[in-house]
Amino acid sequence: MPSSCEYCDSPVERHDPVYVREGEGRERAFCNYACLTSYVDEAGLTTGNCCEWSPT
Numbered sequence: 221m222p223s224s225c226e227y228c229d230s231p232v233e234r235h236d237p238v239y240v241r242e243g244e245g246r247e248r249a250f251c252n253y254a255c256l257t258s259y260v261d262e263a264g265l266t267t268g269n270c271c272e273w274s275p276t
């Protein structure tokens with residue numbers, strides 16, 4: 221079980237944890253959506269990497 225936040229390293233059980241699984245890869249744990257979005261922003265995971273979904 222992942223138990224420390226991927227972003228800030230705090231024990232996620234103390235907060236409102238969010239888990240992200242990457243395909244068949246490992247699961248990342250975050251305290252909450254704030255840590256998740258901060259992690260994504262800092263890692264640049266959304267840069268040039270979105271699917272080509274467009275609203276109709």
Ligand SMILES: [Zn+2]
Nearest residue numbers: 225228251255
């Ligand atoms: Zn955190």
